[in-house]
Amino acid sequence: MNPHWTTKHGAVAPKAQFKTIDDALRFMDENNIDKFVYHPYVCPECGMWHIGHIRPKKMNKDVPAETIIRYITRERDRFKQKLDVLVPYTKSLEKRLRAQQEEREDRHDHEIEKYEKRISVLEKTIERLTTENSNLIKDYRNSEWFKSLERANKQRRAEMKTLQEVLNRVNVENAKLKARNDHEEDNVQ
Numbered sequence: 001m002n003p004h005w006t007t008k009h010g011a012v013a014p015k016a017q018f019k020t021i022d023d024a025l026r027f028m029d030e031n032n033i034d035k036f037v038y039h040p041y042v043c044p045e046c047g048m049w050h051i052g053h054i055r056p057k058k059m060n061k062d063v064p065a066e067t068i069i070r071y072i073t074r075e076r077d078r079f080k081q082k083l084d085v086l087v088p089y090t091k092s093l094e095k096r097l098r099a100q101q102e103e104r105e106d107r108h109d110h111e112i113e114k115y116e117k118r119i120s121v122l123e124k125t126i127e128r129l130t131t132e133n134s135n136l137i138k139d140y141r142n143s144e145w146f147k148s149l150e151r152a153n154k155q156r157r158a159e160m161k162t163l164q165e166v167l168n169r170v171n172v173e174n175a176k177l178k179a180r181n182d183h184e185e186d187n188v189q
């Protein structure tokens with residue numbers, strides 16, 4: 001931006017020019033311009049005085065030392081005020097974050113503990129059921145009822161075998177009879 005121009009509410013306007021610093025300061029007084037925020041300076045292009053924002057970079061020997069000191073003091077106080085607010089806030093925030101983190105870790109540990117307990121209970125239950133099951137099978141095999149079943153089964157298998165043998169014999173006899181019958185019929189014809 002050309003130093004002769006300024007933006008006012010977004011529109012470009014020419015900067016006010018003054019022949020002397022006194023003219024510039026009078027203008028500032030008349031228009032109630034904050035000397036903590038603005039200051040008069042010599043324009044390097046036209047050699048006239050303008051009024052601009054105070055920035056340490058822009059300050060030169062033409063700015064009264066008093067203005068610079070006031071500006072720096074004011075900035076320092078402002079910074080201190082900000083620090084006074086920010087430091088306790090940051091500390092409390094850190095404390096809160098740490099507490100939250102610890103709480104989360106505690107909760108996490110608690111969850112893990114809870115699941116480990118559940119798993120251990122389940123494992124014990126499985127172990128108990130397995131033992132009970134094997135005992136039941138043992139009891140079942142040793143029971144008189146199971147033994148009688150086995151005996152009955154064995155007997156039935158033996159009976160089946162005998163019946164099969166009888167059936168085989170009958171079949172052989174049948175075949176013989178049929179052969180004889182066929183022979184006799186041949187002789188009749």
Ligand SMILES: [Zn+2]
Binds near residue numbers: 003043047050
């Ligand atoms: Zn100028």
